[in-house]
Structure formats: structure tokens, C-alpha cells
Amino acid sequence: MSCIKTLKEKGLKLTPQRRLIVDAIHDIDTNLTAEEIITHVQARMPEVHKSTIYRTLELLEKYGCVFKSEVGERSVYHHVDERHHHHHLVCSSCGKTIECDEDFFTNLEKSLAEKYGFNVDFKHIVMSGLCEKCKNKNK
Amino acid sequence: MSCIKTLKEKGLKLTPQRRLIVDAIHDIDTNLTAEEIITHVQARMPEVHKSTIYRTLELLEKYGCVFKSEVGERSVYHHVDERHHHHHLVCSSCGKTIECDEDFFTNLEKSLAEKYGFNVDFKHIVMSGLCEKCKNKNK
DNA sequence: ATCGGTATTGCACCTGGTCGCAATTATACT
DNA sequence: AGTATAATTGCGACCAGGTGCAATACCGAT
Ligand SMILES: [Mn+2]
Ligand SMILES: [Mn+2]
Ligand SMILES: [Zn+2]
Ligand SMILES: [Zn+2]
Numbered sequence: 001m002s003c004i005k006t007l008k009e010k011g012l013k014l015t016p017q018r019r020l021i022v023d024a025i026h027d028i029d030t031n032l033t034a035e036e037i038i039t040h041v042q043a044r045m046p047e048v049h050k051s052t053i054y055r056t057l058e059l060l061e062k063y064g065c066v067f068k069s070e071v072g073e074r075s076v077y078h079h080v081d082e083r084h085h086h087h088h089l090v091c092s093s094c095g096k097t098i099e100c101d102e103d104f105f106t107n108l109e110k111s112l113a114e115k116y117g118f119n120v121d122f123k124h125i126v127m128s129g130l131c132e133k134c135k136n137k138n139k
Numbered sequence: 140m141s142c143i144k145t146l147k148e149k150g151l152k153l154t155p156q157r158r159l160i161v162d163a164i165h166d167i168d169t170n171l172t173a174e175e176i177i178t179h180v181q182a183r184m185p186e187v188h189k190s191t192i193y194r195t196l197e198l199l200e201k202y203g204c205v206f207k208s209e210v211g212e213r214s215v216y217h218h219v220d221e222r223h224h225h226h227h228l229v230c231s232s233c234g235k236t237i238e239c240d241e242d243f244f245t246n247l248e249k250s251l252a253e254k255y256g257f258n259v260d261f262k263h264i265v266m267s268g269l270c271e272k273c274k275n276k277n278k
Numbered sequence: 279a280t281c282g283g284t285a286t287t288g289c290a291c292c293t294g295g296t297c298g299c300a301a302t303t304a305t306a307c308t
Numbered sequence: 309a310g311t312a313t314a315a316t317t318g319c320g321a322c323c324a325g326g327t328g329c330a331a332t333a334c335c336g337a338t
Contacts, residue, residue: 013285013334034324049288054325056286070209074324089257098255108247116237117271118228132256152304152315173294188318193295213294 003065003079010063017041017048021056025066025079031088031097032077067124078124087124091131098131142204142218149202156180156187160195164205164218170227170236171216206263217263226263230270237270 003022007014024040025032034054041048057077060066067078069088087105089098105122112118142161146153163179164171173193180187196216199205206217208227226244228237244261251257 011285015286015334017287047288050324051289051326052287058326089251089255089259091257092260098257100251100255104247104250104254108243111243112228112239115243116228116239117274118230118237118268119274120228120266120268121231122266127259127261129257129259135256135258150315154304154316156317186318189294190296190319191317194316 003060006063006065007059012059016045017052018056020045020048021053022060022065025060025077030078034075034077037077069124069126076126085124087122088126089131090126090128091134092128093130093134093137096131096133100127142199145202145204146198151198155184156191157195159184159187160192161199161204164199164216169217173214173216176216208263208265215265224263226261227265228270229265229267230273231267232269232273232276235270235272239266 003025004014004019007018007022012018020041021037024037028036028040034057037057038050038053041053057066057068061068061077065080067080069076069078085102087100087102089100090096102122105125109120109122112120142164143153143158146157146161151157159180160176163176167175167179173196176196177189177192180192196205196207200207200216204219206219208215208217224241226239226241228239229235241261244264248259248261251259
């Protein structure tokens, strides 16, 4: 429930719309599409406009309560306080999703920082490719 | 000009619209937004519809003539036969772009394949983060 | 409990991109 | 050159997501 606390601390108003959006992110499990959030919210308060929802999600991202990742065209939102940070491998053929530990990226991050002085911002990445089954299926 | 050859080989029709799109990808430099391509094409043939352009781009991507990367919301298209493959580091603060050798990713690819049996599809990635200057600027 | 100022909302409209469909056209065959 | 036909095009409607603005509501001060 730290989302609510964060909003308060930042001096932002606690509207019923915002409470519902925060609820959605807590209630439903991880990796929500914007559409799922909109459905959840409008089920209990139908007049809430999608623009309100997108704006709130943007806010929550800005204050570190939520990650936003692009999966293909769509966006996926992801509540932040989880057991541990992770990324996702999504099979472009069958859609299967594998959780991938973020440790795999620490080397890469380090070498990009060394070579280019660049600090990459790897937060909850979604990578596409082929899972084991699909890889073998196609000969 | 291998794009044209590829289209022919695949038994696809060589329409004037398609020629113009291929021209755009060759004429203007690398990393084109869809908008730039549309402008280029419609400057010489105004009636070409955006849907035609998106469909052709999709085709060219499918047959390996062009890479498509997502930069934030927008898509960027990238002609394939370059000196060498690369990725990009884009500074989220000043917009600077650094070309990054794809070798940095081979370890990661290998370990993801070993651990998860998953073949990631890393083609011309665009990663955001902070460049050296901007990193230091913010204290 | 009321009040005022500011943050937030809903709305209407916009943009990039996708899709189904009927009209058009590139190509292969005669 | 003329024709058949499957591929391609332009169009319009549509989708996710974002924005400016006037109306509203939260919240702290009285
Ligand atoms: Mn996740
Ligand atoms: Mn490039
Ligand atoms: Zn799969
Ligand atoms: Zn920078």
C-alpha cells in the first residue's frame, strides 16, 4: 500500500479514482496491461475516463511505484515492491513468459558504463525471442 | 539496393510506391522514423497512403531488409546492410545517441540460452539511460 | 463547517499505427 | 499487344494512448 503513502508524501491529492487505480495494481497480479487496469477501475466507477487512468499511471511511474514496459505495441504496468526485481523473456511464437533474474544484466551494465560512460536504465525489461519448445519445433 | 532484389526473389510486385519507400531507406541516412519515410515518399507521390507505407515497411522487415526498433513510443526503421550490426544508447536527458557494438550482448545471449533455453532476439536495440555528461550534471 | 486555491478530472479532439474491403495494377501467359 | 488473376493499393473506420481546457473536488486554513 506504499503507493498511497508515496502520493501523500509528494503532496498529491488522494482522489477515489486514484485509490481505485492503486487497488487494481495491488489486487490483480503483476504485469497488468493498461486495458486490464481500465476494466478493473471502470467496473466499480464507470465514469472514470481513460485519460485519468493513463495520467495516474504516469504519475506512479514517475514516483517509482510502478514500472512501465513496452511489450510489442502495448504497455504493461508492474507494481514495484516484489520479492525481487526481474525481467521477462517472451516467446514470439507461443507467447510463453519466463521470469529472468536481473543479475544477468549486471555485467552488461558494467561494461557499457566502462566503455561508454553510459548508465543504462534497465528496469523490468521485456525481451522477445524463441522459447526452447518453439525453437525445436521449427526444425 | 538489395531490397529490390529481395522483393523480386520473393515473388513480390515492384510497385512505384515500393520503389519510393526503398529509395527513402537508402537515400536518407540510418535510423529513420516512420514519419520521415512518409514525408519523403509523399513529397514525390502525394497520394501514397500511410497504410501502404507501413505495410511495405513491415514486409521489408519480414524479409530482413530493414530493422524496426521501438524508441519510446515511436518506431525507428533502419536499413540493414551496414558496416556492422550495432545497438544504440540514447540519453534520456539530452537525447544524445551512442552507437554500441553488438558484441556487448553475446555473453548475455549465451547465458540466457544456457539458463532458460531461450533464444533472445537482439536486433538493433535502443536502450535509454544517462550519458556521461548528464550523469555528472545531476550532481 | 465553510471557504479558497490548486490539483485533478472528464471531455473532446488529436496522433501514430492497424485492418477490412472494394478498386486498381503488376506480372505471367497467350 | 491483350487478357486473366492474384497481389497491392487507397480509403475509412478503428484502436491505444496522449493533450489542452474548462469544470470540479480535495484539502489545508480559517
Ligand atoms: Mn514482471
Ligand atoms: Mn542504428
Ligand atoms: Zn514458445
Ligand atoms: Zn545526455
